[in-house]
Amino acid sequence: MANMATPLHGGSSTAQAARATTASDTTVSTALVASIALNLVLMTLQAIAGNAAHSSGMLADALHSGIDLLADALILLACRIDARAQIDDPARVKARCEPFALVGLGIVLVVTGVGMTWHAAIRFGAAPVVHPDGVTLGVLLFTLASKEAMFRWMSRIARRAESALLMANAWHVRADACSSLFATLAIGGTLAGFARLDDVAAALIGLMIAKTGIDSGQRGVADLRAQWRVTAVLRRARRQSATACATSRASDAIDPIDVIAHQPLLHAAVGAGSIEPEA
Numbered sequence: 001m002a003n004m005a006t007p008l009h010g011g012s013s014t015a016q017a018a019r020a021t022t023a024s025d026t027t028v029s030t031a032l033v034a035s036i037a038l039n040l041v042l043m044t045l046q047a048i049a050g051n052a053a054h055s056s057g058m059l060a061d062a063l064h065s066g067i068d069l070l071a072d073a074l075i076l077l078a079c080r081i082d083a084r085a086q087i088d089d090p091a092r093v094k095a096r097c098e099p100f101a102l103v104g105l106g107i108v109l110v111v112t113g114v115g116m117t118w119h120a121a122i123r124f125g126a127a128p129v130v131h132p133d134g135v136t137l138g139v140l141l142f143t144l145a146s147k148e149a150m151f152r153w154m155s156r157i158a159r160r161a162e163s164a165l166l167m168a169n170a171w172h173v174r175a176d177a178c179s180s181l182f183a184t185l186a187i188g189g190t191l192a193g194f195a196r197l198d199d200v201a202a203a204l205i206g207l208m209i210a211k212t213g214i215d216s217g218q219r220g221v222a223d224l225r226a227q228w229r230v231t232a233v234l235r236r237a238r239r240q241s242a243t244a245c246a247t248s249r250a251s252d253a254i255d256p257i258d259v260i261a262h263q264p265l266l267h268a269a270v271g272a273g274s275i276e277p278e279a
Contacts, residue, residue, distance in 0.1 A: 028166050031157045032076040038150055039069040042143050049139040053132040056123060057201030058140065060116055061183040064176050064209060067112060071105050075169055099227060102168060102220030109213025116206030120199050128195035132187045140184040147177035168219055175212045179205040
């Protein structure tokens with residue numbers, strides 16, 4: 001009876017972990033879909049108002065919103081792939097696609113940011129053509145408030161769901177809110193007679209996008225390394241379990257199901273450096 005209790009306990013733990021993972025993935029997906037919808041609306045408003053005002057800073061901010069939309073779509077795809085793979089294979093290390101999504105997103109952001117900064121620098125040699133109005137400023141203020149609200153909501157969900165990728169995306173939304181702040185200040189300065197501030201804002205927004213991309217790529221690489229360590233620890237635990245089962249039927253033998261159910265603990269232990277994989 002003692003030997004039967006361990007598998008049953010492990011199966012229950014695995015089922016509970018699967019239900020918790022499903023609920024977490026659903027919450028993350030909901031947050032990402034909401035962010036995609038918001039960024040689509042903001043990008044459209046900014047593009048229309050920025051084109052009407054010939055504002056390079058506002059168009060750069062609109063492009064930043066478009067990058068956010070692309071990032072959310074990429075992250076949503078990665079989360080759904082991981083969730084489906086986790087259902088098909090519960091022993092699979094969770095979030096295998098997330099680090100690759102972070103690295104890919106980082107590359108896109110760096111290339112886009114550098115290009116935006118370069119084009120803004122070229123425009124310093126020409127006369128400013130921006131002519132904003134009150135509507136332009138109102139759109140930017142609405143954008144700024146919306147992005148800050150989205151950051152607070154998304155970061156709260158990321159902490160609750162323990163999603164590193166969603167938290168990274170939330171901080172990208174905060175960076176986008178800062179770029180909207182630069183664009184707002186530039187439009188305000190232009191209305192006060194300092195038209196060159198518009199191109200300065202475009203260059204700063206480009207640098208911010210590139211910096212966000214670098215941070216995203218570094219986080220993805222770090223997650224890939226941590227993932228390799230966790231995989232090595234799981235393999236060692238399975239080998240120890242197989243050896244124990246072959247030599248003894250003792251009730252305290254390592255159960256592979258328990259190893260799977262406690263993968264989050266292994267992630268934490270490896271991240272803290274208290275467990276090292278075999279060479």
